[in-house]
Amino acid sequence: MHIGPIELPNRLFVAPMAGVTDRPFRVLCKRLGAGYAVSEMVTSRRELWKSLKTSRRADHTGESSPISVQIAGVDPQEMADAARFNIDRGAQIIDINMGCPAKKVCNVEAGSALMSNEPLALRIVQAVVQACAPQRVPVTLKMRTGRCDSERNAVRLARCAEDAGIAMVTVHGRTREQHYTGQAEYTTIAAVKAALRVPVVANGDIDSPAKAQAVLRWTGADALMIGRAAQGRPWIFGDIAHFLEHGVERTPPHTADVRRWLAEHLHDHYGLYGDDTGVRTARKHIGWAVRGVPGGEHFRTQMNTLVTPQAQHQAVLDFLDDLADQYPRWPAANDERAVGAHSDTPPGDLEARRA
Ligand SMILES: Cc1cc2nc3c(=O)[nH]c(=O)nc-3n(C[C@H](O)[C@H](O)[C@H](O)COP(=O)(O)O)c2cc1C
Secondary structure: OEEOOEEOOOOEEEOOOOOOOOHHHHHHHHHOOOOEEEOOOEEOOHHHOOOHHHHHHOOOOOOOOOOEEEEEOOOHHHHHHHHHHHHHOOOOEEEEEEOOOOHHHHOOOOHHHHHHOHHHHHHHHHHHHHHHHHHOOOEEEEEEEEOOOOOOOHHHHHHHHHHOOOOEEEEEEEEOOOOOOOOOOOHHHHHHHHHOOOOEEEEOOOOOHHHHHHHHHHHOOOEEEEOHHHOOOOOHHHHHHHHHHHOOOOOOOEHHHHHHHHHHHHHHHHHHHOHHHHHHHHHHHHHHHHOOOOOHHHHHHHHOOOOOHHHHHHHHHHHHHHHHHHOOEOOOOOOOOOOOOOOOOOHHHHHHHHO
């Protein structure tokens, strides 16, 4: 699997998720089996580049190559400048966000809103590709299937983007209008794959090794991108890699290993955010980690009252120590959504075709 000239260790990618896939989380996912991770989106607005939020998002200290930064905006020149700025700060791949439906992005017609304005979308792609060419930095594009059911223009836009020099396209199998509701459909992703020469990545609702295999088979995609299913379960990348290679699911991790991974993640997290913000923003990661484990909900409520990193860290260690005594293997309930693991047609896709 390559992105332009850059070779990746495997085809399992971490989806960019604002407020989630910061550097500590990306590092953890890569350690546990992800071959590639894209940063949270960074705004193209120059006046915000020096803000604490953007500086943190552009922090790649200790992250293994390749460093990929996602940029979001509506002005081709600003987007080109943002690409250059991030390359100067270590980006080896630039990803253009045309997939995010968030209000903050879409109010200015950025993110997935750009899919409704193909001429502007293409001018952005051309400007960014041109800005990155001197440094030989590949540019990738993340998009949805279209604005709404009746306007699925992913294939047309992806083709034009490829002609303009895009090195890889990721498609989240939902329209902008869907936000995160309903189920992802994979037929449009398969059509994009069939239409392009550059690698295509399938994204949306991949939450188990079996579903990963079904989506790969259905779409013929070159790689898979996983977002929400990695929250609290960053070892899902290793699980999927194992299943794709051996055809059987591997046993859940040792609880002691999960304890160590989470402790290291928290340490890294406090280092990036500092004590106050670190404690607050770590709560969601801890909450996801203990979701579905015996006593997890009670622990999460208690843990949310702790206000220092030391207290939070120790509480996590103690809870997972006790859990390990009872459950040497990670006991989380199987919260995977029902999937058409062994059929040729993932269920979300069937629904979309009936519509
Ligand atoms: C909390 C959250 C934040 C997200 N932020 C971004 C973002 O910054 N850029 C982007 O392209 N997509 C963003 N997404 C979309 C994801 O990258 C992904 O396309 C989507 O979640 C579908 O994949 P999944 O079903 O594996 O989660 C975000 C999704 C979530 C849940």
